[in-house]
């Protein structure tokens with residue numbers, strides 16, 4: 001179960017004297033919106049509004065002003081480089097599961113000796129325990145510190161694996177605590193070391209190498225198709241933590257200098273419909289890099305990140321996949 005920390009939310013609203021509050025939830029927690037809304041309204045007397053639009057990260061912090069006195073953002077940690085707002089509370093919704101130490105000693109034994117530990121925010125609290133388990137079987141664990149986009153040591157985002165980079169030279173592999181492939185793939189692209197995903201509930205381990213290589217082959221194909229494009233749409237996100245105007249300017253300059261046409265658009269939600277009207281051959285996405293990397297097949301035309309554009313335009317050699325990180 002994920003800890004919604006409702007009592008902390010209630011105390012925070014009372015201490016701030018807020019009479020209205022907006023609540024932003026990731027898709028997986030929207031099912032609990034009625035429970036959260038009812039509890040806060042009943043215990044504080046404040047009016048509560050749920051933000052209905054999709055939310056995939058703290059990069060997409062809702063501008064609550066004009067809607068409420070304050071914002072409670074669920075499911076992600078703050079992104080320090082975005083700056084602080086006393087009227088915004090982050091509830092990370094951490095998992096309350098414990099680790100099965102005996103089973104894990106068995107499962108982790110075959111891994112190489114020097115292991116960097118990574119986690120998504122929901123399991124970040126398990127890093128200390130994992131460190132102890134690894135030491136107990138003779139391994140040497142490392143926990144790296146990320147840049148100012150990263151809140152906690154060992155934390156990895158889908159767009160930032162600087163925690164992994166900081167210890168990459170010291171480790172033989174990374175062990176990511178969590179589920180799914182989204183976050184560990186970032187570490188696999190950014191660190192270029194083997195990444196193993198440990199599901200802390202089932203204690204199963206998966207090697208990310210095949211998934212990483214499959215995606216790199218897909219990206220190489222997309223870059224080759226885009227290299228023939230005569231016109232590009234450069235996309236800038238209006239979301240505060242994904243907005244990279246400098247990257248868009250760089251992309252625009254490179255495209256024009258290569259003799260091709262370019263138009264730049266600010267877009268809130270990047271969807272096939274929001275791009276359909278633009279008569280271009282390819283897209284360059286300066287928003288969340290994973291839109292191009294993971295979802296490009298949805299768009300009917302090739303979509304590149306800025307480092308991929310450099311390869312497509314022949315400005316950079318393909319010497320390993322150029323992962324587009326949003327750095328803090």
Ligand code: SF4
Nearest residue numbers: 056057059158159288
């Ligand atoms: Fe996640 Fe993308 Fe936002 Fe990074 S930019 S935090 S990967 S949604």
